[in-house]
Amino acid sequence: MTKVIIIGSGNVAQHLIAAFQNSQNLGAEIELVQVFSRQTGSVSHLLDLSQITNDLDTLAEADLYIIAVSDDAIEVISSQLPFKNRLVVHTSGSVPLKVLDDNNRKGVFYPLQTFTKNKAVDFRTIPICLESENATDYQLLDKVAKSISDKIFAINSEQRKALHVAAVFVNNFTNHLYQIGQEICQEHQVPFEILNPLITETAQKIMLLSPSEAQTGPAKRNDNATIEAHEAFLSNENHLKIYKTLTQSIQENGKKL
């Protein structure tokens, strides 16, 4: 049995706990032996109280410690671990491996997904990006990751940074465009839900076509009459600024081809 301990109790920690419990129930040779949480109450709906500790000094022995806390807490908590030369990883997309304390062997176990409280996700479809300092540790991370996901990638810190920035564009910024769409609908008394199938299809389309092949719309076809009409229609200065910036970017792309 490979023993795993999770340090943290936020969104990522909770989804990881659930994923390991699932795989354990299905017979995986990975055992989630303990969870560290400052407030034991925040994970007590997921585990027996006997498996939860709020004292780092009572951490059990394990093959892998997964620090799933906010980015700025990773360094401090890794330096407070009361043991040496064990494998300690964090789950962040934007924090380099080297931020972890030198007392232990370092690694990264980064599930690339947006986790929502109380919304279950199928962990087996979530890509997990792994990094370690040596091959033996990588093998262990690979084994643990494969127990909960079918999509494992070896990704170094520089590549992970690129992925994280790309994720900001396709997730955070895309969601913000959804919000602007909703604001425009609200202003004109149109139900935003009418756009739901379009949003779904836009996301599904790039599983078949490259984004460049999938691009449509007035900017793509240099339909300046429609662009001008849209710009005149947008009463919100901020919406207009974003419309112009993205339209120009699509048009510049077209010139490059």
Add this chain to the structure above:
Amino acid sequence: MTKVIIIGSGNVAQHLIAAFQNSQNLGAEIELVQVFSRQTGSVSHLLDLSQITNDLDTLAEADLYIIAVSDDAIEVISSQLPFKNRLVVHTSGSVPLKVLDDNNRKGVFYPLQTFTKNKAVDFRTIPICLESENATDYQLLDKVAKSISDKIFAINSEQRKALHVAAVFVNNFTNHLYQIGQEICQEHQVPFEILNPLITETAQKIMLLSPSEAQTGPAKRNDNATIEAHEAFLSNENHLKIYKTLTQSIQENGKKL
């Protein structure tokens, strides 16, 4: 039987033809009697040659003529129809109803979706936005639309304009963000496919939460250290400009709450 004729042979026309044929096969009381296409070959894989004409003067009599051509061709083709006082609609999100020629009764039959050649869509889930000049014509449009879709909305020209602009944000601009994500991945030798589950989840999330509730990321939590690191990481001036514009917009939104 309600008789329908489609004028046009592009993406929207072809998907409409397939949808009406499907519903006809399932016993709907709507009959697609004819299609007008300048090049009869472009729809000959969908219908019998006897149902296709390339001569407006040979258009059959029907209860509804659906003009599914590019935006700038709608006005001209509606003025060339060799009959009067019949119901003629267009399928565009951005063209006002009044652009149609005064010789016939006007309406709009706007399926709000992005159509890809050779990619089937489930038409029953596609919202169709209807507009007409009088209640009797609306009833006919409603009957025809219901034969191919479960989501029918009465939307006037002003609301349709808002929907179309909102659609540019959630579809065209979102797809462009996907492309930037892909460019960042390519530059750093990371497979873009790693982001697919994130893209899917981002789109699915707003079916449950409002975009404002679903917003996450460094801009949302005012994580300036990460924002600065991302800005330093982006070597492409255009990517950087879009990163800054959208980050600022998310941060301004946060202040308003």
